[in-house]
Amino acid sequence: MQSTRAQQATKPGRPQDNLGTPGTIGYPDGGDFTARLTAVADAVEAYLAERLGDAAQDGEIARPPRLMQAMRHAVLGGGKRLRPFLAIETARMLGGAYPGALAAGAGVELVHCYSLVHDDLPAMDDDDLRRGKPTVHKAYDEATAILVGDALQTLAFEILADPAWQPDPGIRAELVLGLARASGLGGMVGGQLLDLGAEGRFGPASLDVEATLQLQAMKTGAILAFSVDAGALVGGAAPQERAALLAYGRALGQAFQVADDILDREASSEAMGKRTGKDKDAGKATLVDRLGLDGARAECERLVGVCEAALAPWGEAAATLREAARFTVARKT
Template identity: 80%
Template sequence: MTSTQASPAPVKADAAGDAFSHKLAAVADTVERFLVERLGPKVGPGEIARPERLMEAMRHAVLGGGKRLRPFLAVETARMLGGPEAGALAAGAAIELVHCYSLVHDDMPAMDNDDMRRGKPTVHKAYDEATAILVGDALQTLAFEIAADPQWQTDAEVRAAVVLGLARSSGLGGMVGGQLLDLAAEGRFGAVSLDVEDTLRMQAMKTGAILAFSVEAGAIVGRATPDERAALLRYGLALGQAFQIADDILDREASPEAMGKATGKDKDAGKATLVDRLGLEGARAECDRLVGVCEEAVSRWSERAETLRQAARFTVARKT
C-alpha cells in the first residue's frame, strides 16, 4: 500500500480526536465558570459569612485544573437524551465538587500523603491540614446544596433522584467505602491479600461509582426510561473500571511532570491494582475489552452516542 493510500485513516482519527478534545474543553470551560460563581465571596441564601481563608483554599482545590470528565459525562448523556443542559451542568458540577473534596482528603498525610496535585501544591501543603479537612467538608456540603437547589433541578422527582444517587455513589457503599478498602489493601489494618475480584470490587467503589453516577445523573436529568438507564449504567460501570485501570497504568509509566503529581507511589505503597494482577499487557487488553462493553451499551443510540463512545476511547488512551 502506498503512503498516499494509507494517509486518510490517521487524518480521520486525528480529526475525530480533535473534535472530542474541543467538546471536552468546551464543557470544562462552562463548568469552570459555574464553579467560579459558586466559589465567590458573595454570601449565599442561608449563609452568615464566607471565611476568606476557607474560600481561598476551596478555590485552590477546585479551580484551574482537571479535565472535568465527570461533569462532561453528565452533560453529554443528558444532551444525547434531549435533557436540559442547565440541570445536567449543575448535577455534573456537584459531582465534580465531591470528586475534588475526595482528592483533598486523599492527599493528606493520613491517607496517600501527596505533595502535588494537578501541578500545584496539595491543599494541606499550600495551607495546613486543618484547613484541608474543612475544605473537603465544605466542598462536599456545597455539592449537595447545588444538587438539591430547585433553581437547577425544577422537578422535585429529578432533584431527589440526583441527590440520592450522589449520596449512594460517594458514601459508605461507594467512594468512601472504596477508600477504606484501598487503605486496607496496603496492610494498614493487618495483612490482607486481594485477588482480582476483590481488586475489582474495591476499584468499582473507590473510582467507578462516582464515574458511573456521572452518566446516570445525565440519564436522570434527561428522563431516560428504566431500560435506557440500565444500559447507561452498564456503560458507566465499564467506563469507571477502564478509567481506574488506565490510571494504574499511568502511575507506572507516566512522568510526574505529565501527571502533575507523584507517580509510582501505588506500587511502593503496595496498593492493589489490576496491573499487578494481570500485568501491563493484560491490563491494556482489559481496557480494550471494557471499551467494547461501553460501545455495545450505547449502541441503541447510534450516532447520537458517538461522543460517549469517544469518551470511552479517551479514557483508556489519555496520557494524564
C-alpha cells in the first residue's frame, strides 16, 4: 500500500521529490554566508509564490483575485528572508528534512509579512513605503490591507499544520503552538501594543532599559527566536540542544532589534527601502535612546558573544548560524 507521505507527494501543487528525506538532501546550495542566504531566500520566494497562486486549493471555495494580488504585493519581491533562513539553517545543521524546514520557515515569514502590512497602516505606524515599494494600503486600500494581513496569518498556520510538508503530527502541533505564542498576545502582538503605549498614545509613558528590553523581546525577538526553535523542532533537537538554540535565538532577536534601532538613526530611507528616523520622531522606546549609539553598538557585540557561546556545542557545524548573528548586527539595510 502506498504510504500517506507518498500519497501526499503526488497531490497537485505539491513537490514530488525530497519529501521527508533526512540530512542535507534538497537544501539550497550555497558557498559562503552571502551565497547561502541568497540561495535560501530564492527557495523561500519560489515556495511562497506557489502558495500564493490564484487557483483555489483543496478545501477552498475561491481565491479573490484582488486579495491574491495584494498578498503577493506584500510578500514577494523583497526582504532578506532572515527568519526562514534561521529555521532552515538550524534544521540543516541538525539533519532535519528539507521540506519540513522550508514549510516551517515559510510559515514564520508569512506571519512576519502580515505584521508588516498591519504595522504600516495609518492607525499604527502610518508608513507609505516598505521594501522600496508602496505599502499595501497605499497600493490598494486600508480594508484590503487589513484582509491581506488576516489572510497571511491564517495561511501561515495552514502551512504549518499541513502533513504534506511535515508528516510528524507531534512536530506539527508544536510548530503551531510555538508560532501562536510567539506571534500572539504574549509575543509580537502584545509587544506592538506596548510599543504604541511607549509613544504616549494611552497616556504619559517613559520606559526604562528593562521595560524597553521586554517590549523588544516581545515585538521583534519572539518571532526571531521561534524561527530558530522551529528549525530545532524540525531537526529533532534533544531538550538540551533546543534550550541552547533558544538562547541563541533570543540573543539574536535582541541584537536584531538594537541594530534596527541604530539603522533607523543612521541609514538613509533609500538604503532601507522605508522611512527612517520615524522612531525618534514618534518617541518610541529604543535602546539607542537609553544607551546612546556607542552603548547600543557595544550591546550588539555583547549579544553576538552570547550567540556564539550558545552555539559552542556544535563546533564548526554551527558556522552559518554564527555568521547569521554577525550579519544581524553588521547589516546596512
